[in-house]
Amino acid sequence: MATPAQAFDRHHVPRMIEGLFVGPGQTVNGMPSRLLSAVLPVLSADSAHDSAFVCLDLYQRVTDGPPRDWEWHVVSEIGRYSWGHTIGLNLGEPWQFMTWAYGPPRVYAVAYATPIAPGDIAGAYGPEAASYAWPQDKAVQLTLTRIP
Amino acid sequence: MSLDRSWQDDWAETWLSDPAYVGMLDHWVRRRHVQHHEAAERHAPYGTVGPWTVAGLVSDVHRHAMTSHWLWATTAICFLQELLFCIDDGGVDMSRHLSDDFIDEVKTLRYLRNVVAHPAKMPMKTGENSVDQTTDPLSVGRESL
Numbered sequence: 001m002a003t004p005a006q007a008f009d010r011h012h013v014p015r016m017i018e019g020l021f022v023g024p025g026q027t028v029n030g031m032p033s034r035l036l037s038a039v040l041p042v043l044s045a046d047s048a049h050d051s052a053f054v055c056l057d058l059y060q061r062v063t064d065g066p067p068r069d070w071e072w073h074v075v076s077e078i079g080r081y082s083w084g085h086t087i088g089l090n091l092g093e094p095w096q097f098m099t100w101a102y103g104p105p106r107v108y109a110v111a112y113a114t115p116i117a118p119g120d121i122a123g124a125y126g127p128e129a130a131s132y133a134w135p136q137d138k139a140v141q142l143t144l145t146r147i148p
Numbered sequence: 149m150s151l152d153r154s155w156q157d158d159w160a161e162t163w164l165s166d167p168a169y170v171g172m173l174d175h176w177v178r179r180r181h182v183q184h185h186e187a188a189e190r191h192a193p194y195g196t197v198g199p200w201t202v203a204g205l206v207s208d209v210h211r212h213a214m215t216s217h218w219l220w221a222t223t224a225i226c227f228l229q230e231l232l233f234c235i236d237d238g239g240v241d242m243s244r245h246l247s248d249d250f251i252d253e254v255k256t257l258r259y260l261r262n263v264v265a266h267p268a269k270m271p272m273k274t275g276e277n278s279v280d281q282t283t284d285p286l287s288v289g290r291e292s293l
Contacts, residue, residue, distance in 0.1 A: 022167050025159055025210050032168030036175055061194040062179050064186070079195040084170065084203030091211070 013072045013132065016040045016058060017047060019099030021085035021110065031100045036060055037085075038072060039097065039142060042124050048102060052145040054113045056125060058132070059083065074129070076137035077115055085110065086140065097144055108144035116141050155213045164206050174202035177231050184238035200227055219264065226261035229254060 018035040022028055038058040045053035061073035080086040085095045089112055097108045115138035122130040133139050163169040178197050185192035205228040212221035233254050236243035242254060262269070 020167050020171070023207055023210070025156060025214070026165050026167045026170075027160060028167065032171075034168075034172065036168075036171040059195060060175065062182050064191075073195065075195065082196050082201055082204065084167075084174070084201075084207045087204050088207055093211075 011071070013038070013040055013058065014126075014128065015047075016072065017055075017099050017101045019097050019101065021083075022096045022098055022107075023084060023088050024093055024095075028098055028105075031105070037097075039144065040074075040125055040129055043126060044124075050146075052143060054141050054143050056116075056121075056129065056133075057086070057140045057142050072132055074121075074133040075140045076134045077140060078134075078137055080140060096147070097142075107147045109147055111143045111145070113141035113143045115139060159210060159213070164209060170203055170206050173232065177202050177235050180235045180238070184235075187238075200231060202228065202231055205231070222260065223264045226257060226264055229257040230261065233257075 016038045017040075018038040020028060020032060020035060021037050036059070039055035040058055041047040041053050041055045045055070047053055047055075057075040058072045059075055059079075060070045063069045063071055075083065075086065080090060088095050089110065095110045097110050099106050099108075116124060117138055118130065118133055118135050121133050121139060159165050163173075178194055178201065181197040182192045182194055185197075205224050208224040209221050209228065212218070212224060230240065233242050233246060234240055236245050242251075242258070246254060
């Protein structure tokens with residue numbers, strides 16, 4: 001069984017930015033009580049200040065039980081056909097990422113960056129990030145560009 | 149449903165336009181999917197648990213509606229109802245836990261599903277698999293979703 005410390009780690013990836021992907025026609029009325037999406041900026045980024053940065057796309061994956069739990073996981077190339085925002089990006093739609101991580105809401109335009117091989121994730125995002133990715137598939141990378 | 153209003157106006161009044169709510173339902177449906185697979189001792193990856201997801205179908209509904217592909221938008225809504233209202237028990241029938249408050253709306257969506265997803269099937273008896281069961285099936289509120 002996971003210890004409380006382990007459970008906490010599974011629910012929080014250092015440096016990640018939690019938020020919400022917003023598609024065409026969707027509207028956001030304030031910060032949701034629970035955020036189910038997040039991105040993890042590359043180590044070289046200063047996400048608080050950079051106007052654009054590359055990141056991994058994270059989702060909350062239900063873990064094999066028991067006990068029933070969840071952890072952040074990296075969207076893979078195969079997963080691009082499963083999520084609303086990646087399906088939209090596949091079709092060339094304009095999607096945004098909204099976060100409250102820095103206080104007032106920030107909005108970023110979302111675009112695909114080059115997918116990253118599993119073996120390269122640790123170098124670009126830290127060794128811990130590699131453990132959240134599928135070992136057999138390339139991971140989706142996004143470029144977030146801040147919208148003033 | 150009003151023909152005087154735009155799709156955008158109707159859409160904006162439903163949970164379909166709320167990305168946080170869509171995400172929550174998507175999460176719940178995926179989780180139930182995984183649990184049903186596990187109960188049958190099958191492994192199901194959460195991220196790719198099935199070809200249809202709530203998030204994917206919701207974006208399909210909007211995408212088709214924006215291009216006036218109403219039949220496809222209706223089809224996506226019908227598939228969406230099956231995910232939402234059947235997944236709790238893991239079958240193709242309505243969940244036993246559905247609230248009586250909206251059971252009629254769910255049934256109407258299911259009649260629509262039969263029409264759009266099984267276009268060649270003819271009713272074997274009055275009322276079966278049929279839009280006969282509701283006087284105006286297309287009046288099923290988008291607002292109900």
